[in-house]
Amino acid sequence: MDFDVIIIGSGPVGLSFARSLSDTDLRICVLEQSNVLSLSKPKYDGREVALTHLSKKIMSELEIWNRIDPQSISYIKEAKVLNGLSPYSLHFNHQETTEDALGHLIPNHEIKSAVYESIMDIENITLFTETKVEQFNINDEGVTVKLDNGDALTADLLIAADGRLSNARRAMGIPSEVKDFGKTVIVCKMEHELGHNNTAYECFHYGRTLAVLPMVGQCSSIVITISSNKAKQVLDMNEGDFNEDIQTRFRYKLGEMKIIGKKYSYPLFASHADYFHSERFALIGDVAVGMHPVTAHGFNLGLRGAYNLSKIIKKAQLSNQKYYSADTLVEYNRKHQMVTRPLYYGTNLIVDLYNSDRITAKILRRLALRFGNNFWPVKKLIMNQLTEKH
Template sequence: MNFDVTIVGAGPVGLSFARALSDTSLNIAIIDRQTSKSLANPPEDGREIALTHLSKKILTSFGIWQEIDQNEISLIKEAKVINGASPYSLHFNHQDTSENTLGHLIPNRLVRAAAYKVAKESKAIKIITGVGVDSFNIDANKAEIKLSNKEIIHCSLMIAADGRLSGSRRSMGIPSEVKDFGKTVIVCKMEHEKPHSNIAYECFHYGRTLAVLPMVGNYSSIVITISSDQADAIMKMKDQTFNQDIQTRFNSRLGDMMIVGKKYSYPLFASHASHFHANRFALIGDASVGMHPVTAHGFNLGLRGSKTLATVIEEALSNKLDFASVEILSKYNQKHQRSTRPLYYGTNLLVDLYNSERLTAKVLRRLALRFGNNFWPVKKLIMGQLTEVQ
């Protein structure tokens, strides 16, 4: 099989990137181990994705946003960051911006289903499902990819969108810094007695964090990060005990709380590749940068990177240059590294600061909240980073 571009991984980023390229003259293949059935109708995974204004704009330009049931999109109007048991919070309000919301919260399975539908309908994209990559070889002029069903793909450019543990990245010998927090993220949906008023909370309790994110109706997405040795106990906790525990930790702000459905757990580590490109090869999405979910930037950054790479490729095509050459792809690398590095290191620093039991860290985080609240340029900077209002 011959294609101009082959994308390994039909996750939300791989599919969005395929769509971004589909307006060019290139023909694109996207391959995934999952079946077409599970890509078309992804199972519930407990993830609610907070999307910035820039991401909404990008997804709208791809026609993906329009495929998401608008009744399932919740608005985040305010956000509060709370330190320990203190009633004081760092407070962000959409009224301080020109937008009617700080961001949007959408079930991950709906984003994935919409991206799949749009890619499937494009004539420029061939989706090959139920197969993985066995091996690949890249020389000066082409990439050759051997699939697990023994078929071979020849292409000019191979894109790795195969997630945080990217096997393609490893096979290419691209080093990646991995930060293992020794923690686990537990997510679930809870119904509550009182309305959330579209306020998102991030509570940094000692040794664990609790995020309560407003979903549609009297429901919230609960995100707990906890030391991995204590995660099992929470996963196995009886519903009644769990409800009481979360309600107490959240100071009954939302009244009685009840879990709806299952809890889901994810090991917590972040990763950042040293570079995102090689000759005829590029990394996108979590394969390039895997973020700690506390600042909700993983998919947002993946979309931004997809847009950057697609623009670089489009420019090369219109200048009749080799779009898969290392010189062209290095432009993507430089531009996207400038976006990812400050967010990646800033997020990890924040997580360390708010998880540390050291006295200096405790004092610093109290100061940080007050400084953030009272010093408008800092607050504006954080808000700009979180919401990506353009």
């Protein structure tokens, strides 16, 4: 065997998984189609990623957190959910928890470069960039991966971390439920006149949603979810009109607002694989579950799954079992599905409820905000889900 474990994809989840096995004697190989510069110096992509306490804990243990510039970490202390034009909000405050913040907001490119740095110079991790997986074959003997340069590599276990549209998942014949919301997410950074007090807002306006997430300083990340046929109009808006539009929709809560840099857009769909494993094969990250960003769980879930899989592999090694056996992979599948399914379906339900213009949906969401605010067990449950504290 050339390697013990081959990982397809060096996104933040694929690399975190490699890092989590760095303290084993396994020979890990990561295959990435992009060039090394896109890993060592990733470009700003407009994505500000909200990280839970659990993610912080895992990233600290994997020595990733300490590589993130502290000046780029913003603390989310409060969160408010608003429905339509009503001033009433479902309100979460970190003071209702034992933590100094509900979560942390970090630019995606900072996370990516920190994860990459954490695997550099690790002896048992080999990274091949500008290397695309063409096809692979799995049988009782092991895994053979054919690369676009004509080479072939062998291993005992293959991990698919090649993103939401994973070719590897498709090649293995693992079905996946895909929910296309017919929407586009537009993200950008804006500076504003008034301080945000580290409060995140999720405003469910009719036909579109607006999230305003507190960044470091007098800046916020703006996340607009809008029907794809209307996205171009927003993307093409000139600066002045865009500033006016956002500050008006946000009712001048942050005073005058001004866009910094450009707008970025992402097509919006969610996906959930029916199962996360097959013989000598497992899915991690967005390959397993691609979340709608409204509950900010995508990377958090991917990291958690990858970390848990590494723990299960290490446990198998300690008890002298084959780490790539069906038992090991079944355990990962069972445990991770228990975490992902409620979050996936819960998130999609919220999205449907808050995007529907039906009168029953309007009444229901008004009730849901009041119920959430006034019924402490429900509020605590939502807070635990948001922060992944328990």
